[in-house]
Amino acid sequence: MITPFHKNHLEEKGLIRNIQRQVQAKVDGILLLGTTGEAATLSEEEQKKVIEIGVREAKGKTLILVGTGSNCTKTAIEKTKRAKELGADIALVVAPYYSKPTQEGIYRHFQAIASTVDIPLLIYNIQGRTGVNIENETLLKIAKLSQVIGVKESSGQFSQAQDVLEQIKHLSTPFSLLSGEDAWTLPLMAIGASGVISVLSNLVPEKVVELVQSALNSDFPRAQKIYQELYPLFKLCFVEVNPIPIKQAMQFCGLSSGPCRLPLSPMQSKNKNKLKQLLSEMQLLWSQEIPT
Numbered sequence: 001m002i003t004p005f006h007k008n009h010l011e012e013k014g015l016i017r018n019i020q021r022q023v024q025a026k027v028d029g030i031l032l033l034g035t036t037g038e039a040a041t042l043s044e045e046e047q048k049k050v051i052e053i054g055v056r057e058a059k060g061k062t063l064i065l066v067g068t069g070s071n072c073t074k075t076a077i078e079k080t081k082r083a084k085e086l087g088a089d090i091a092l093v094v095a096p097y098y099s100k101p102t103q104e105g106i107y108r109h110f111q112a113i114a115s116t117v118d119i120p121l122l123i124y125n126i127q128g129r130t131g132v133n134i135e136n137e138t139l140l141k142i143a144k145l146s147q148v149i150g151v152k153e154s155s156g157q158f159s160q161a162q163d164v165l166e167q168i169k170h171l172s173t174p175f176s177l178l179s180g181e182d183a184w185t186l187p188l189m190a191i192g193a194s195g196v197i198s199v200l201s202n203l204v205p206e207k208v209v210e211l212v213q214s215a216l217n218s219d220f221p222r223a224q225k226i227y228q229e230l231y232p233l234f235k236l237c238f239v240e241v242n243p244i245p246i247k248q249a250m251q252f253c254g255l256s257s258g259p260c261r262l263p264l265s266p267m268q269s270k271n272k273n274k275l276k277q278l279l280s281e282m283q284l285l286w287s288q289e290i291p292t
Contacts (some may be wrong), residue, residue, distance in 0.1 A: 001030055002202050002243050002250065003037045003050060005258035010046050012053060014256025018202070019057045021255075025205035028195065029063030030054060031092060035129065036199050036243045039067050041261040048086065055087035065197075069094030069124060073109050077116050084119040092122045092152060092197075097130035103138040114147040121147045126154035126180060136163050143168065143175045152197050154180030158187070165192040182208075183234040186227040189215040199246050200230065200237055203253060204284070232278055239271050248272060252279050254286030 001022070004014035022030050032054045033039040033047055042050065054064050066088040068079035073096070080091045096109050114121055123142060127133040133155055134142070142148055153161045161177065161184075168175045176194040179185045185196040189212070201208040207230060214223035237245045243260060248267045250257035252275065259266065267275070279285045 001032055001034070001037055002247055002257060003033075003039075003042065003046075004256040005261065008259075008261065010042075010049060011256060011258060012049070014258070015050065015053055016057055017256050019054060022201065022205050023058050023061045025201075025209055027062055027201060027205055027209055029065050029090070030058055031065040031067065031197055033067040034092060034197070035067075035126075036202070036246065037067070038243065038261055038264070041264075048082070051083060051086045051088065059087055063089045065090045065092050065122065067092045067094070067124075069096075071096040071099045073112050076109070077113055080113055080117045080119060080121075084117055088119065090120045090122055090149070091117070092124050094124040094126065095130045095132055095134050097132075100131045103135055106132065106134055107138050107141050110142045110148070111145060114145040117147070119147065120149045121145075122149060122178070123151040124154070124180070125151055128154070128156060133157075133160075136160060136167060139164060140167055140171075143171055144173075146173075149174070150176035150178060150194070152178050152180040153188070153193075156181075158184075161188055161193070162191055182237070183231065185211060186215060186223055189223070190220065199242055200233055202246050203233070203237075203249050203255070204230070233282070236271070236275050236278055239274075240267055245271070245275060249275055249279060252276055252286060253284050 001018060004011040019030060032050050051066055058064060066083040068076060068083050068091045070076040070079060076093060083091050093113060095106055125134040164177055179188045179193055179196040182198050182200045195212045198208045207226060211223055211226040239245055244264055244267050247257045247260055
């Protein structure tokens with residue numbers, strides 16, 4: 001989920017409206033404080049408030065996932081503990097970024113978290129943001145840790161995801177692979193992925209739910225139809241770094257959003273106009289005037 005701002009302050013009422021909208025669409029879970037939520041630019045107090053609001057509004061109605069990753073293992077443990085204490089159901093933990101640890105260091109990072117905090121852990125593999133790829137051999141070791149339930153796969157390598165799906169069949173405990181990219185949802189689900197942690201669901205949650213449920217029910221003709229309908233949005237919502245486009249799209253559609261915080265800048269005019277035109281063609285546009 002995005003984190004809505006108003007004049008650079010957390011817009012609590014907007015966050016509540018956005019969460020309620022996701023719950024009404026019957027999503028399986030909401031992810032707070034992820035990359036799309038601009039967690040890196042939120043103060044500790046703001047992060048706490050976002051979790052509290054999410055738990056208050058959605059606990060028991062859908063799963064509450066919270067991003068708790070850090071390139072400092074001690075900090076990741078502290079964030080994961082706090083998320084659990086505040087009521088999170090699952091912690092999404094990204095591979096340590098910037099530090100560029102070895103595969104052994106990556107394993108020990110997750111081992112330390114899993115052995116310290118009693119909460120289900122979803123591993124997040126996204127080399128484009130962290131600078132390191134969790135190789136399959138390492139992921140299989142991590143998957144055997146008692147708290148680990150799955151991976152959000154954003155390596156950008158289809159063959160790696162395919163190998164993970166093949167290898168996890170032989171694990172003694174359940175382990176799920178979720179697409180970390182909207183555009184990969186259907187291709188990965190066609191070979192066994194369980195769903196997606198979606199950016200586009202912020203804008204069209206019902207459509208994303210229908211896409212995933214159709215694929216889970218093996219109704220691939222229906223899933224393909226929805227996927228093709230949404231594909232232009234998949235492309236434009238990643239034409240600039242996430243979450244710049246999705247927040248702009250939500251502004252165009254009259255949803256609580258606000259600007260991104262620095263160092264993320266406003267969407268470029270040429271891309272902004274393309275996005276507005278597409279939303280108009282899809283009959284999602286709330287106003288013909290660009291919101292200020």
